Amino acid sequence: MHIAVVGLSHRTAPLEIRERLSIPEQTMETSLQSLRGNEQVLEASILSTCNRLEIYTLVRNPDLGVSAVNDFLSGHSGLKTDELSPHLFSFHHEDAVDHLMRVAAGLDSLVLGEGQILSQVKKMMRLGQEHKSLGPILNRLLTQAVSTGKRVRSETNLGTGAVSISSAAVELAQLKLGQSRGLDQLVTLETEQIAVVGAGRMSRLLLQHLQAKGASGVVLLNRTVERAELLARDFPDLPIQCRPLSELNQFLSTCSLVFTSTASDDPIIDADRLQPLNRRSTLRLIDIGVPRNIAADAAGVNGVESYDVDDLQEVVARNQEARQAMAREAEDLLRQEAQQFLDWWDSLEAVPTINRLRSSMEAVRAEELQKALSRMGPDFSARERKVVEALSKGIINKILHTPVTQLRAPQNRTDRQQALRTVERLFNLDPATDS
Template structure:
């Protein structure tokens, strides 16, 4: 039934948007731009009525004639909109909205593709707004990290919703849909929820059990709360995913001994340096965010005594310096990045820059590093989008490693963490059942509202008939109030039992099954589906009438 409400909202929203901006075409079939000013007419689509441009030719019409034609077209469109609603409403009211995840990760796509689809955190609200504006999408959330770009949605229609999100991703990245589909994974309902719970628990990470992803899942909720972009299903799912991630880490110790992306980057760099000179290699870290801080921390743990840090502001570097006392941290402003690289043997990059910081022409002018450390400068880039252009790898005195190259490091202690991952699945299954029970319990909410509305309309109608028979002058204001309270009290007492049998918190599966049976029975007895459909139809007619007026 939630789908039916969204369907009606879509109809009303489309009509309102059409009245506000007649030149806006239906987004699923946008006509080509034209410098001419076309006339506009209604067109009926799956979820509403939209204005579309249509050339009328060179024939001139008087303003009066155009008004008459426009009125006829709008009237015909109104009838068509209602008929379209009647055809599709039954199916949407019976069909439950689907939770879906569409995305790609380090397991399905190379970094070259992931960086094109990456959405910076500052742009998450806008992306969610765009996604929720799609015809069959009710709710949305974006989880974009260095290892994944995943879109979680609640879709009115699984197939149409997936198609719209895929087309949005194609448009945002510039990657053709045919190419994009080769790397995307798509999961539905329970599978989609389980995937998010596994992501939050660190089971889907490149580094099994790593903890940073849990913080990133939390950030999705924080951003959604500030922007107001998360709907109740997505919000609850992400919060339950956070609970799952915490339980897995505290009850299985999957993170003990596990390496993070940052520590794996340090391990990789040390693997590539000649063993005798690892301690003397000059280290440069560009970016002092969370990843940069972890890189410095792991360098210190490996015995590094000095590191140069390039960052846009000094405050973050000073905070890291206060926390990490065992390593000398030298701050340099961003303007000195290339001169600092000239004096470094290993360059770690981890900034949010959407364009490369190092290209081949930058590296060509850098002096060659000492043969003691291998004669080549190492660039370890753990950013997505990448901070080091792929062209740098062709330089004879440079080696470039990105997040996809970390697999060499993480395979070392993967077997032990896989055993712990099996334990984590038990917790994930428990939390998944709890979430699905909660979502099932939501099905009764529309029935509760419809039953209450149905009873209130009958009460109001019968009360009005009674007052008409008695006569307005026969009753005092106090008597009228007493009769109104009497009728309200009778309705409340009659509804108390049925409504109690429709309320369930979703924690008890037996009670939930009984509640859903009661819901279906009441829907049949009082014909609440038809009742709801009639109400929505009246609202659509009224809205279309206003847009024509």
């Protein structure tokens, strides 16, 4: 059995490919079932975020398993394998484990150390459990990844600063405004007329950062106005006007800065919507939705500047150096966590031998106990029989405790295999007796 991950991310694939591969929560069950339906795939789990789609599997054979996942991705995206493969990465075993630890810690994120990825790893685990696509191995791996993410955030400086895609989006707006005034720096948003489209988790973070960067007010547009109103209540110091999404055109005409972060499958803003607006000043659109909320043709409209998540690279690069140094602090911790999982995985190799050893000892115990009891005859009371039985079990457990612990303990693979073969030979344990 092998652990393998196949996927793509902002490092390997442009947004137009990533958005074709995203798997929304509603179709996660079908996707997991489809993967598990392949006889190569014993366990499966899917991480789908705005910047990555990664499929973690336990497979019988690494090549056949990875090829099964590639076929699934091709079928899901409608892209031919040769169109898709240049954008895919795959890692096996130790490398797959290391990769997941880095992802959970936010070290593979566009915004280094961002916090949302940990909730997304937790969500991948919850969905895998709910849809019964996880078994003991991936369950343990994901638990270890969540623990890694938590430790990195609590024990290193990487967790400080509340960085996210939303904070980078607000910084990009500040940077573009600054550049329009001939300054290569972030400027305050105080005089901007700002709208945010969507009222989910990312919009909440957008509002937090807009407030922190000096926004004097925001129009919050959402399909469900009540949800926007609920969100607005959490920002008593930021004037927020909540409007239905149907009024979007009005605010595209009057606002200077519009952020979009909805989970809509199709673009909400495109050239046809923008063209008739007849605006006098520049409209800056910043879209953090994946799939995109703003169609690519919006950028071609006169007086419109349109940015998507891939454009965030520009601001991310500005403060990456300081965060890289923080990321290095986390490396040791990642290694420890990955090793802990791999030690556990290696120790599983001892399980069949330990089970055979226990069964063999149990057979001897039961046979000898039976002989002794029949020699004692009917004078032996039920209570005395119980005491003798408990004694026999206690002796076996005590004798087995140390060798079983030694066989399971972390050690070099060759040493463990040698120890296992020795135990099998000494106790005449035949693997053919396994059920």
